[in-house]
Structure formats: structure tokens, C-alpha cells
Amino acid sequence: MPGITREEVTHLARLSRLELKDEELDHFAEQLDAIIDAVARVGEIAADDDIPPTSHPLPLTNVTRPDEVRPSLAPQDALAGAPAAEEQRFKVPQILGED
Template sequence: MAEITRDEVAHLASLARIALTEQELEHLTPQLGQILHAVEAVNEVATPDVPATSHPIPLTNVFRPDVVGETLTPDEALADAPDRSGNSFRVPSILGEG
């Protein structure tokens, strides 16, 4: 594949509605060229007999079933709280909030 040119980068930026300065165009042109070369390398390896995959190893769901169990009452949960307000923990204010 041919190298990407500064004009092509400017055209792509225009299509994406991105305003680039001359310095940004000069900086991004070689970077986009490197990205294109990397994509070419992946395309060389990807063949029809290699299935597409999102992960190198199979993943399975590791979550437990959502089963309702016994819970603490508010008094049990707040039994060792240093300070409380009704059924809530009372904590010091932060960032000057009241």
C-alpha cells in the first residue's frame, strides 16, 4: 500500500470535521502511515482458515446466581458505627460541604 499523504490526512480530517493546524498535519501524517502499516501486517496474517476471535482463550460467566439471602437489620448494620443518624452512618463532611 502506498504511503498516506499530508493531503489525504487533511481530507480525512475535513470529512471528520476536525480542524488541524499545519503542525498537526505534519505530525499526524507519519503516525497514520505507521497505523496503516500495522493494519497491513495483521491482514497478512489473517487468513480465511483462522477464525475471528475477541479473546485468545474462551471466557465463561463467573458470576454466582442472584439469590436473596438473609440481610442485616439497620440496627445490626449500625451496631458498631462510631456515629449514626437514624438508619444511616454519620461521617465527617468533606470539601467544606455541610
């Protein structure tokens, strides 16, 4: 596979509206070439018919705990430090102009 040329990097930079220096062109050409090689290797592995397509390499399990009723603060204790409360809820200033 031929490597990415400086001209190709210059063209990509122009399309992206990036101004690159000469040393950056060489640097990005090497990096883009390495990225394309890595993607090609992944493509070779993914093309294997023995490997079924999956969304995750490992099975997913639910790690949440079941809901359990536990003792908690009474509403009046939770609202004790609030600057304003109404109907056992925090009262805040209206911000969206809705009723």
C-alpha cells in the same frame, strides 16, 4: 503501499471539522500511515486459513465462587444507623414522582 499524504490528512481533517496546523499535518500523516500498516499486518495474519476464528485468544473460565449461606447482620443491626427504616428496609425520599 503508498503513504498517507498531507492532502489526504487535510481532507480527513476537513471532513472531521478539525483545524490543523502545517506541522500537525505531517505528524498525523505519519501516525495514520503507521496505523494503516499495523491494520494491514493484522489482516494478513487473520487471513490465514489454519487459524480458526475465535472471540478470545485464551479459553474463558468462570472464576466466581458458588453461593454459600453465611452468617450476616440481622436486619435490625443493619438498619440501626439508618435515618429512616420501614418494613426492614432503608426508607429514602421519593425522587421519581411515582407511587
